[in-house]
Amino acid sequence: MERISRYEDLITPCFILNTEELVRSIHGYQNALNNLFEKSVIGYSVKTNSTPYCLKLAGKEEAYAEVVSYDEYELAKLCGFEQEHIIYNGPMKSKETFLDAVMSGAIVNIETKRELAWLYELPQNKIFKVGIRLNINISHISPEDADGDNDNSRFGFSDDTMEFADAIGLIVSLSNVVLDGLHIHRTAHSRSLRFYKKSINYACEVIKKYGLQLNYIDVGGGYFGIFSDKPTFQQYSDTFYEVLRQHGLERLCVIVEPGNALVASCYDFLSEVIDAKRVESECWFITTDGSRNDIDPFFKKSSYLNEELYQVETPVVKKQIVSGCTCLEYDRLYTLTDRPLLSVGDRIHYKNVGAYTMCLTPMFIRYIPNIYVREIDGYSLIxxxxxxxxxIQKSKI
Ligand SMILES: Cc1ncc(COP(=O)(O)O)c(C=O)c1O
Incomplete structure (x- = not known):
């Protein structure tokens, strides 16, 4: 691994991983659950940040890998996860990986009707466990947390139609399959405790309605991580316990699948100014070698936790628009007002950018950047x- 001892010598653009922060988040949530539940599982949401180094570390810290496609399933195995430590969700399973996962003891939450059909192909001489995802319409169960008046979902089987009942009926009819758990992931914009109270309560009512004898409830992701004015892992855990206890279901193993809450804060991004242009008497465009594609691939963020690192003193200017390196006119990150003028070689450090960023960066004009891991005495390229x-690997030219 290439080593660099000084922060100033990191080659930009680059991501910087703080492994202590990732471990702190995993342990933080695990301890919060362990305080109340006999059994619980932290699922590391692979889609949120699929850096192999992080997957390996999450596994070492006893998190499971939560995967949502056959590619992620193979990735998790390559990064050292035994099938028993994989949670397999989502519609993008292949028949081969679905059957492999069910037969080797992974936690598999059925999402599509084709998976129900694949159950018929399991051997008859053994009992296999599966879970199923329940459809959640946030407007129905917790209107205060809903986005609009019909915050429905395209995931899971609905108990508002006959589809959940039919799916359960099919599973129950199979002598070699048992229903082991219920999956209820939705990320409400509020990420509020109230939302989990209501969604878990709904799940408990469905469990009772069908007399399901389950071993786990997978409450999915959607939590805040580092913000001091937001709910803590312990408050989320307390909420799950309180609702489950009201229904006599507190003995269930609780599975969480935090994405943002585990991997946002452990990654920073560093870019460098490569040009400064004055386009109006009061307005400068600062071009950097990073792009909004790197840290905001949805182009939705309105602010960043950023800091400008100047090399020399420069005059204060009215307006600087800090921009990316692509040829997209709208690749603009943020505006500085009445601040010293950035010049070539200055750097911008962005914090808290590990979630839904590097795993979604398009291969647009420049390919994926370096990732360094911070160590006591420097940085290593991971x-x-x-x-x-x-x-061009695997391409015909
Ligand atoms: C099934 C599932 N679990 C977990 C997550 C992680 O969600 P978040 O990053 O909001 O915690 C997602 C995100 O889309 C998801 O679809």
């Missing part, structure tokens, strides 16, 4: 940037 050579 993923080298891709060049055109990596880009």
């Amino acid at each position: 993923r080298e940037k891709w060049t055109a050579e990596e880009y």
Whole structure:
């Protein structure tokens, strides 16, 4: 691994991983659950940040891998997860990986009707366990947390139609399959305790309605992480326990699948100014070698936790629009007002950018950047940037 001792010598653009922060988040949530529940599982949401180094570390810290496609399933195995430590969700399972997962003891939450059909192909000489995802319409169960007046979902089987009942009926009819758990993931914008109170309460009512004898409830993701004015892991855990206890279901194993809450805060991003242009008497465009694609691939963020690192003193200017390196006119990150003028070689450090960023960065004009891991005495490269050579691998030219 290439080593760099000084922060100033990191090659930009790059992500910087703080492993202590990731471990602190995993342990923080695990301890919060352990305080109340006999059995609980932290599922590391692979889609949120699929850096192999992080997957390996999460596994070492006893998190399971929560995967949502056959590719992520293979990735988790390559990064050292035994099938028993994989939670397999989502519609993008292949028949082969679905059957492999069910037969080798992974936690598999059925999402589609084709998976129900695949159950018929399991061997008859053994009992296999599966879970199923319940459809949640946030407007129905917790209107205060809903986005609009019909915050429905395209995931899970609905108990508002006959689809949940039919799916349960099919599973129950199979002598070699038992229903082991219920999955209820939704991320409400509020990420509020109230939402979990209501969604888990709804799940408990459905469990009772069908007399389901389950071993786990998978409450999915959707939690705040580091913000001091937001609910803590302990408050989320207390809420789950309180609702489950009201229904006599507190003995269930609770599975959580935090994405943002585990991996946002452990990643920073560093970019460098490569040009400064004055386009109006009071307005400068600052071009950096990072892009909004790197840290806001949905182009939705309105602010960042950023800091400008100046090399020399410069005059204060009215307006600077800090922009990315792409040829997209709208690749603009933020505006600085009445601040010293940034110049070539200055750097911008962004914090809290590990969630839904690097795993979604398009291969647009420049390929995926370096990732360094911070160590006591420097930095090591844990993923080298891709060049055109990596880009054309497996392509015919
Ligand atoms: C099934 C599932 N679990 C967990 C997550 C993680 O959600 P969050 O990042 O809001 O915690 C997602 C995100 O879409 C998801 O679809």
